[in-house]
Amino acid sequence: MPMSAAAAAPAVPVPPPRSRGYWAGVGLRFVKDPVALGASAVLLVLLVLALFGPWLAPADPFKSSMLGRLQPIGSEGFPLGSDELGRDMLSRLMVGARLSLFMGITPVVLAFVIGTTIGLVAGYAGGLVNSAIMRTVDVFYAFPSVLLAIALSGALGAGIGNALLSLTIVFVPPIARVAESVTTQVRTRDYVEAARASGAGAFAIVRVHVLGNVLGPIFVYATGLIAVSMILASGLSFLGLGVKPPEPEWGLMLNTLRTAIYVQPWVAALPGAMIFVTSIAFNLLSDSLRNAMDVK
Amino acid sequence: MKPPLLTVQGLVKHFPLKKDVFGRGGGTVRAVDGLHFHVFAGETLGVVGESGCGKSTTARLLMHLIAPTAGEVVFDGRAVGSRDLPLKDYHRQVQMVFQDSYASLNPRLTIEDSVAFGPRVHGVGAREAVERARGLLAKVGLEPARFAERYPHELSGGQRQRVNIARALALAPRVVILDEAVSALDKSVEAQVLNLLLDLKDEFGLTYVFISHDLNVVRYISDRVMVMYLGEVAEIGDAERLFEAPRHPYTAALLSSMPSMDPDRRTERAPLAGDPPNPIDPPAGCRFHPRCPRAEAVCAQRVPARPAGGDGVACLMFEAGSGHAAAPARAA
Numbered sequence: 001m002p003m004s005a006a007a008a009a010p011a012v013p014v015p016p017p018r019s020r021g022y023w024a025g026v027g028l029r030f031v032k033d034p035v036a037l038g039a040s041a042v043l044l045v046l047l048v049l050a051l052f053g054p055w056l057a058p059a060d061p062f063k064s065s066m067l068g069r070l071q072p073i074g075s076e077g078f079p080l081g082s083d084e085l086g087r088d089m090l091s092r093l094m095v096g097a098r099l100s101l102f103m104g105i106t107p108v109v110l111a112f113v114i115g116t117t118i119g120l121v122a123g124y125a126g127g128l129v130n131s132a133i134m135r136t137v138d139v140f141y142a143f144p145s146v147l148l149a150i151a152l153s154g155a156l157g158a159g160i161g162n163a164l165l166s167l168t169i170v171f172v173p174p175i176a177r178v179a180e181s182v183t184t185q186v187r188t189r190d191y192v193e194a195a196r197a198s199g200a201g202a203f204a205i206v207r208v209h210v211l212g213n214v215l216g217p218i219f220v221y222a223t224g225l226i227a228v229s230m231i232l233a234s235g236l237s238f239l240g241l242g243v244k245p246p247e248p249e250w251g252l253m254l255n256t257l258r259t260a261i262y263v264q265p266w267v268a269a270l271p272g273a274m275i276f277v278t279s280i281a282f283n284l285l286s287d288s289l290r291n292a293m294d295v296k
Numbered sequence: 297m298k299p300p301l302l303t304v305q306g307l308v309k310h311f312p313l314k315k316d317v318f319g320r321g322g323g324t325v326r327a328v329d330g331l332h333f334h335v336f337a338g339e340t341l342g343v344v345g346e347s348g349c350g351k352s353t354t355a356r357l358l359m360h361l362i363a364p365t366a367g368e369v370v371f372d373g374r375a376v377g378s379r380d381l382p383l384k385d386y387h388r389q390v391q392m393v394f395q396d397s398y399a400s401l402n403p404r405l406t407i408e409d410s411v412a413f414g415p416r417v418h419g420v421g422a423r424e425a426v427e428r429a430r431g432l433l434a435k436v437g438l439e440p441a442r443f444a445e446r447y448p449h450e451l452s453g454g455q456r457q458r459v460n461i462a463r464a465l466a467l468a469p470r471v472v473i474l475d476e477a478v479s480a481l482d483k484s485v486e487a488q489v490l491n492l493l494l495d496l497k498d499e500f501g502l503t504y505v506f507i508s509h510d511l512n513v514v515r516y517i518s519d520r521v522m523v524m525y526l527g528e529v530a531e532i533g534d535a536e537r538l539f540e541a542p543r544h545p546y547t548a549a550l551l552s553s554m555p556s557m558d559p560d561r562r563t564e565r566a567p568l569a570g571d572p573p574n575p576i577d578p579p580a581g582c583r584f585h586p587r588c589p590r591a592e593a594v595c596a597q598r599v600p601a602r603p604a605g606g607d608g609v610a611c612l613m614f615e616a617g618s619g620h621a622a623a624p625a626r627a628a
Contacts, residue, residue: 191399193394194392194460197361198414199417200413213402
């Protein structure tokens with residue numbers, strides 16, 4: 001009897017809706033998105049490789065063999081072939097995940113902290129302070145990011161530390177700009193006005209009312225930058241400005257294998273494929289995060 | 297008469313317009329141009345006027361959310377922002393409810409945290425502040441057990457505005473400025489919130505500055521009413537007197553635009569035509585004269601005197617010896 005069922009339905013006491021926080025809602029939408037889950041799965045595998053690569057690798061990534069140089073994919077003892085010094089590609093790719101991810105993520109994390117601080121101060125202060133800070137940031141913006149990274153790395157000297165430093169400097173301006181624009185928007189909202197009207201100081205307002213509302217968009221943007229950072233880091237390694245041989249790092253591997261591109265094109269392309277997959281995964285993750293965080 | 301609780305003296309706010317790269321443009325928007333009025337303890341002062349007449353700017357100036365170009369606000373005999381009355385102390389005594397109930401609540405905070413923020417800023421401990429917030433939510437009709445931990449997007453407009461009222465009361469203020477606080481609500485919800493405001497006023501001994509464009513609502517809630525036109529006071533006075541016998545032609549025109557349920561009081565005079573003039577370049581003389589049905593030549597030249605005190609009108613028709621035909625003769 002559908003009629004009585006429909007009539008009975010409202011009589012069932014409806015429990016008061018349990019209040020979900022903003023982030024719980026974001027998490028729920030994120031989990032329902034297949035692309036987000038796929039990207040997360042790929043990144044999880046990469047994370048496992050980065051943490052446990054040296055123990056998982058089937059062979060020693062540093063052990064060369066003069067006889068087993070540039071073996072094709074699927075050859076005896078080299079499931080993914082070997083490089084120009086006869087080192088096992090599979091092992092090197094697995095172990096290389098650690099350095100490559102480290103080079104990709106660290107500059108973005110550092111730039112996130114620095115850029116957000118700069119952008120928050122500029123955006124909340126407004127007026128002349130804003131102009132002074134943002135025009136200074138714009139100076140860095142004027143250079144193409146690749147060129148800036150290369151120039152800074154070149155000036156500072158080769159090495160992982162300097163490569164990280166130069167990449168951080170490259171990423172601070174764009175993050176600061178995003179942070180500034182979001183903060184400027186939030187600053188004029190009525191709830192910030194109401195907080196000012198309650199007599200709160202700038203620090204308390206930024207901590208309680210501004211930060212929570214600007215971190216999300218900045219975080220999404222920064223996630224997207226990880227892919228760029230990985231590619232730039234690989235580029236620096238490729239140019240000999242980042243990681244030094246014989247350390248396994250995808251960009252560096254791509255560089256040293258380029259001479260073999262006509263002999264073993266598939267093997268030579270493998271590090272590039274890894275960079276590609278990782279950056280796509282980060283990009284998709286960033287897109288999904290943005291979708292999940294877009295309420296209305 | 298008692299000394300006023302809040303006195304506004306010559307308040308002016310001009311917003312400069314940006315010049316373009318060739319130096320053209322510029323000029324200033326005279327949003328509020330020389331306001332004088334008093335708010336007495338325990339009363340409700342209604343503020344009415346068309347869009348763009350400076351009502352909201354006045355609210356923000358009263359709250360010191362924006363700095364005035366000139367003039368000052370005196371609270372309880374002390375100038376706001378001076379050493380006698382620092383802003384933080386002033387804000388503990390004067391609070392505001394905004395029009396947009398959603399935009400004025402932080403979407404990331406539960407409503408009890410939003411209400412508790414003010415007391416926290418003023419040094420109340422976390423637990424006590426939340427307790428006070430829950431108590432106030434109960435006072436505004438939101439059962440704390442059900443609502444305290446909800447987020448703004450989970451509430452209706454009326455419920456959110458109740459939260460905003462609770463937040464304004466959290467610092468136990470003496471004056472609450474209500475800037476179109478009920479204008480965005482449905483009529484039935486509006487009535488509930490209005491009655492809530494009246495109850496709270498009695499319970500906490502509050503003084504309201506009630507800003508609205510809805511004349512019926514203003515008449516219902518106000519003891520005195522101030523009519524604003526282009527950043528100035530056109531008329532101010534006791535609510536009953538002003539609604540029954542408006543003096544300023546602008547007040548009369550506003551009132552005649554009010555829909556009436558009583559067929560015997562059908563609108564006969566033509567309501568106001570046209571838009572208010574541009575506040576960047578207000579008309580000379582009386583600012584209302586281009587739209588005034590009773591304007592004479594003198595109105596374009598002579599600026600009417602500003603109303604002073606509790607009851608007055610800025611119109612040459614009521615100014616002795618102003619030259620307007622309807623003006624009383626100069627006192628001998």
